[in-house]
Amino acid sequence: MDITELKIKAAQIRMDLMTIIHRAKTGHTGGSLSNTDILTALYYEIMKVDPAQPKLADRDRFVASKGHSVESLWCILADKGFFPKEELETYSQFGTRLIGHPNNKVPGIEMNTGALGHGLPISVGMALAAKRDGRPYRVFCLMGDGEQAEGSNWEAAMAGAHYKLDNLTGIIDRNRLQISGSTEEVMGLEPLEDKWAAFGWNVVSIDGNDMEALVNVFREAPAAPGKPTLVMANTVKGKGVSFAENVPAWHHHVPSDEQLALAHSELTAYIGQLQQEGMVAEQ
Amino acid sequence: MNTIPNRQVICETLLELAKDDRDIMVLASDSRGSAAMAPFANTYPEQFVEVGIAEQNIVGMSAGLAHSGKKPFVTSPACFLSMRSIEQVKVDVAYSHTNVKLIGISGGVSYGALGMSHHSVQDIAVARAIPGLAIVLPADRHETKKMTEALVNYEGGVYVRIGRNAVEDVYDSADYHFEIGKAVTLKQGSDLTIIATGETVRVALDAAELLAGEGVSCRVLNMHTIKPLDEAAIIAAARETGRIITVEEHSIYGGLGAAVAEVVTQNAPVPMKIIGIPDEPAIAGKTSEVFSHYGITGDNLKAVALELTKK
Ligand SMILES: Cc1ncc(C[n+]2csc(CCOP(=O)(O)OP(=O)(O)O)c2C)c(N)n1
Numbered sequence: 001m002d003i004t005e006l007k008i009k010a011a012q013i014r015m016d017l018m019t020i021i022h023r024a025k026t027g028h029t030g031g032s033l034s035n036t037d038i039l040t041a042l043y044y045e046i047m048k049v050d051p052a053q054p055k056l057a058d059r060d061r062f063v064a065s066k067g068h069s070v071e072s073l074w075c076i077l078a079d080k081g082f083f084p085k086e087e088l089e090t091y092s093q094f095g096t097r098l099i100g101h102p103n104n105k106v107p108g109i110e111m112n113t114g115a116l117g118h119g120l121p122i123s124v125g126m127a128l129a130a131k132r133d134g135r136p137y138r139v140f141c142l143m144g145d146g147e148q149a150e151g152s153n154w155e156a157a158m159a160g161a162h163y164k165l166d167n168l169t170g171i172i173d174r175n176r177l178q179i180s181g182s183t184e185e186v187m188g189l190e191p192l193e194d195k196w197a198a199f200g201w202n203v204v205s206i207d208g209n210d211m212e213a214l215v216n217v218f219r220e221a222p223a224a225p226g227k228p229t230l231v232m233a234n235t236v237k238g239k240g241v242s243f244a245e246n247v248p249a250w251h252h253h254v255p256s257d258e259q260l261a262l263a264h265s266e267l268t269a270y271i272g273q274l275q276q277e278g279m280v281a282e283q
Numbered sequence: 284m285n286t287i288p289n290r291q292v293i294c295e296t297l298l299e300l301a302k303d304d305r306d307i308m309v310l311a312s313d314s315r316g317s318a319a320m321a322p323f324a325n326t327y328p329e330q331f332v333e334v335g336i337a338e339q340n341i342v343g344m345s346a347g348l349a350h351s352g353k354k355p356f357v358t359s360p361a362c363f364l365s366m367r368s369i370e371q372v373k374v375d376v377a378y379s380h381t382n383v384k385l386i387g388i389s390g391g392v393s394y395g396a397l398g399m400s401h402h403s404v405q406d407i408a409v410a411r412a413i414p415g416l417a418i419v420l421p422a423d424r425h426e427t428k429k430m431t432e433a434l435v436n437y438e439g440g441v442y443v444r445i446g447r448n449a450v451e452d453v454y455d456s457a458d459y460h461f462e463i464g465k466a467v468t469l470k471q472g473s474d475l476t477i478i479a480t481g482e483t484v485r486v487a488l489d490a491a492e493l494l495a496g497e498g499v500s501c502r503v504l505n506m507h508t509i510k511p512l513d514e515a516a517i518i519a520a521a522r523e524t525g526r527i528i529t530v531e532e533h534s535i536y537g538g539l540g541a542a543v544a545e546v547v548t549q550n551a552p553v554p555m556k557i558i559g560i561p562d563e564p565a566i567a568g569k570t571s572e573v574f575s576h577y578g579i580t581g582d583n584l585k586a587v588a589l590e591l592t593k594k
Contacts, residue, residue, distance in 0.1 A: 026396065067400070092396035094568035099398040114400030115363060116336055146313060149335030179313045180333065186313055187335025 001044050004278040006211045009079075010040040011267045011274070014240045016075040016088070022260045024092035026100065030237040030250040031069035034175040034208075035142060038233055041214035042140055043076050051081040054107040058137050061110050061126050065119020066144035066173060067101040068252075073109075074098050082108035117150025119143060120170060124156045127168035127228070138221055142171045146178025149187045154199070161200025166222030170201070170230045173208065175237035179251050193232050201230040208233025242266055285452050289427040289445040290319040290358075290388050296431035297356060301327050307435065308348060308355045310334060312341045317447075318358035318388045338367040342383070346375035349382040354435060361387025361444050362394070365406035369413075376440040377415040384434050385442045391482065391532035392565050392573045393447035399564040403444065407509055408537025410442045417441040417463060418509040420481030425454040426507060429461035437463055446532075448570065450482045453505070466513035472502030474592050476520035476527050477584060480506045480539045483530045486574070489581030494588055501588060509539055514546050521551035526591045528556045530579060535559040556587050 001009065013036050021027030043049070047060040064073055071091070078085045083106060090096040097105045101114030111122055123141035130137050143153065160168055172192070180186050189195075197203045202224035206213040214233070223229045237251075238244030241263045244253070255263060301307045301323070309323050310332045324331040332348075334341045338359055345355035357364065364387045365372075376383045387406060394401035410418045419434075419441060421427040427445065434441055441463075453469065461467075469484070470491050479487035484505045491501040502524050504516055521527060527547060529540035540557030547555060558578060566576050574580060578587075 094572045099396045099567045149337045
């Protein structure tokens with residue numbers, strides 16, 4: 001897809017995720033909106049995955065370590081055809097498999113996550129297996145910034161560098177908020193990029209809501225031979241929905257009927273604008 | 284219908300007690316909101332510590348604080364506090380005899396559709412295996428208040444599990460005798476005993492009422508402390524009523540039912556039924572939906588009791 005198409009796709013996913021959270025009256029709105037661009041770039045442009053063969057040996061792997069932000073992922077997997085789109089209506093309902101965290105009973109989900117600080121160690125294992133077996137697949141792991149306080153991430157960071165896993169890309173959704181407020185007030189992380197670099201990772205810092213920057217940074221593999229890459233994706237929590245942007249309470253706030261309508265009209269207007277620009281660009 | 288969740292009661296009680304006790308401390312792991320501890324953090328910032336999303340560190344730090352004379356209350360989701368931090372609980376709290384109170388919030392299946400990573404239905408089993416660690420599950424807001432007061436004066440490590448939502452009252456007021464390690468007989472009875480803990484005590488009382496309608500006399504024991512376990516109350520129930528049902532918001536492995544069965548089989552063997560969450564990731568849904576799916580309801584307990592008491 002070209003960049004404009006990807007941006008339109010991300011806006012549609014944002015509308016879908018607001019809809020399922022509104023219907024279920026539960027969900028992690030802010031963190032799902034902040035990482036929608038990252039997931040859109042990965043699933044529609046970068047990763048080799050096939051909804052018809054979700055277990056293909058050489059598929060690229062995605063691990064959602066910040067598993068609470070599962071809504072964007074459910075909407076993308078449904079849109080790509082990993083399961084029927086109607087099933088999104090069961091999100092968080094009694095007996096559903098589309099629970100509030102990734103669940104690998106659902107095609108397209110590699111691992112069950114939700115307890116923070118598990119994703120990177122798992123991803124290091126997957127990337128190490130690829131190396132040992134001489135397989136070409138890549139592993140992408142999305143972490144939260146608040147999640148960086150879990151020590152297990154740093155144990156895995158050490159191992160990733162030790163085993164020279166240049167097939168591994170860690171991504172931090174650096175939206176600077178967690179549940180209790182700013183990450184720097186709850187448990188300061190800065191200088192976060194220097195810490196990852198000191199652990200032996202190739203660190204690249206980008207605007208994590210800039211589709212072009214995302215596609216460019218993910219395209220290069222391995223970005224630094226012999227080193228895992230850490231993409232510091234500087235994002236806005238609640239991105240794309242004006243009233244949710246940068247508001248800590250939207251971590252797990254649920255939109256009212258009016259807020260859902262407003263979010264949809266904002267995103268629809270944005271899509272219209274992108275389509276206009278796309279047509280101009282084609283002429 | 285009560286609307287005050289037990290986590291809020293703990294905060295309010297600690298706020299009261301902290302006025303006169305500057306050693307009481309509350310720690311949170313990006314969980315002050317879910318633990319309802321924001322008022323404490325705002326009122327006594329010097330007695331509050333935020334550790335970020337780091338459940339191993341929160342227990343280790345608390346052990347250090349306790350070692351230095353503080354009375355730390357760790358408030359963190361039960362699922363992570365009971366499992367993620369268990370080695371720190373074993374070594375830094377229990378083995379080292381530090382005075383740390385571990386308050387597991389949103390326990391059982393109260394996180395609903397967030398799934399197994401967030402459910403805490405193995406915590407009793409895990410905590411029971413640790414020597415020297417007390418385990419308490421309060422039944423309602425009144426008992427939660429009593430328990431919190433008792434915890435401040437209890438020397439040693441305690442694991443407490445509470446749910447997320449407000450629960451119906453079991454007691455009329457906090458005006459009754461609460462003692463860690465002492466079961467409460469909520470209803471006398473002679474045909475069988477239902478032993479419950481935490482939020483399932485309400486379900487046991489519902490069943491007892493239904494059974495009374497069928498002419499069955501059911502004793503109800505509130506086993507708020509799983510460890511040290513009130514063995515005398517269990518043995519008396521077995522001898523005097525001849526049949527026992529246990530009910531809990533926990534795996535059928537290693538929890539209240541298992542603890543009671545250990546006492547019953549070794550002292551006064553009688554028929555028993557253990558009601559809880561089977562050995563599977565609990566189905567997604569609200570607490571009430573999950574409870575009725577697994578028969579943690581007054582109606583089902585009544586049916587099990589009638590089966591058990593059939594001559
Ligand atoms: C081990 C563990 N501890 C606590 C939680 C509860 N929790 C869920 S989301 C969250 C905040 C996450 O913040 P961050 O990593 O910054 O993610 P984002 O802001 O992108 O949503 C917390 C504490 C958890 N899921 N796992």
